[in-house]
Amino acid sequence: MGFLNGKRILVTGVLSNRSIAYGIARACHQQGAQLAFTYVGDRFKDRVSEFAGEFGSNIVLPCDVADDAQIEATFSALQSSWDGLDGLVHSIGFAPREAIAGDFLEGLSREGFRVAHDISAYSFPALAKAALPLLKGRNGSVLTLTYLGSEKVVPNYNTMGLAKASLEASVRYLASALGPLGIRANAISAGPIKTLAASGIKDFSSILKFVEAHAPLRRNVTIEDVGNVAAFLLSDLAAGITGEITHVDAGFSTVTPGME
Numbered sequence: 323m324g325f326l327n328g329k330r331i332l333v334t335g336v337l338s339n340r341s342i343a344y345g346i347a348r349a350c351h352q353q354g355a356q357l358a359f360t361y362v363g364d365r366f367k368d369r370v371s372e373f374a375g376e377f378g379s380n381i382v383l384p385c386d387v388a389d390d391a392q393i394e395a396t397f398s399a400l401q402s403s404w405d406g407l408d409g410l411v412h413s414i415g416f417a418p419r420e421a422i423a424g425d426f427l428e429g430l431s432r433e434g435f436r437v438a439h440d441i442s443a444y445s446f447p448a449l450a451k452a453a454l455p456l457l458k459g460r461n462g463s464v465l466t467l468t469y470l471g472s473e474k475v476v477p478n479y480n481t482m483g484l485a486k487a488s489l490e491a492s493v494r495y496l497a498s499a500l501g502p503l504g505i506r507a508n509a510i511s512a513g514p515i516k517t518l519a520a521s522g523i524k525d526f527s528s529i530l531k532f533v534e535a536h537a538p539l540r541r542n543v544t545i546e547d548v549g550n551v552a553a554f555l556l557s558d559l560a561a562g563i564t565g566e567i568t569h570v571d572a573g574f575s576t577v578t579p580g581m582e
């Protein structure tokens with residue numbers, strides 16, 4: 323028996339066993355949740371199905387958030403397995419490579435900005451909207467993943483920092499829109515973790531070293547650290563928390579590096 327016993331949670335964004343979404347799925351499974359998963363692109367279907375199997379799930383649905391029709395189809399398909407949803411995990415981010423490398427203005431383009439915001443920011447409220455019929459009446463919640471680069475300048479994060487700022491604003495607007503229905507919206511601002519998405523960011527390993535040297539806990543966080551907080555935020559233990567950005571970053575965002 324765990325604190326998510328009987329809860330049904332849809333997890334997007336599992337791509338590898340290093341994905342933050344994988345850590346979230348594991349923690350939710352350990353706390354007794356039933357899980358469903360999405361994947362992008364047919365070639366990843368088998369891989370995500372294997373991960374789903376690890377967590378006792380056979381609900382694995384295609385969902386490319388760039389495509390409105392796929393978003394709709396995901397929730398119609400989910401409805402044929404589940405009559406309701408208690409949690410939605412949005413663990414999705416993408417920006418074209420030139421938008422997350424080097425000089426901010428050199429890498430800036432209308433198309434790079436559009437894609438980063440479309441995939442990494444718009445998709446969260448869009449998924450929440452599509453999930454609403456299933457979420458209604460169950461006191462559930464929606465959760466996304468953000469990063470410090472929205473609040474402060476982080477080298478190379480560039481256009482993605484702008485997209486994350488938009489994503490964080492959407493958490494507050496979603497909290498306000500969904501609150502009267504008893505549905506909560508939150509984000510975790512995770513410290514840097516070596517995942518496939520993170521490897522797209524230039525010089526990511528130097529960020530990991532810097533955080534380890536300066537964070538109050540003198541270490542980087544893991545997908546277990548993030549997963550455990552996600553499970554808590556998705557549960558009734560967090561019934562009074564909404565519109566909140568919770569930092570799971572070993573305290574890094576609280577210090578002025580070099581002056582700690």
Ligand SMILES: NC(=O)c1ccc[n+]([C@@H]2O[C@H](COP(=O)([O-])OP(=O)(O)OC[C@H]3O[C@@H](n4cnc5c(N)ncnc54)[C@H](O)[C@@H]3O)[C@@H](O)[C@H]2O)c1
Nearest residue numbers: 335337341342386387414415467468469514515517518519
């Ligand atoms: N790794 C970090 O250091 C870190 C820190 C803070 C926040 N985050 C955020 O965590 C989230 C998950 O990233 P991760 O680090 O686990 O990397 P990851 O590469 O494991 O996951 C990124 C996911 O985004 C999905 N995705 C990309 N384009 C998509 C699309 N069009 N439709 C649907 N899904 C799409 C990928 O399939 C993948 O599953 C992202 O929002 C990322 O910005 C990561």
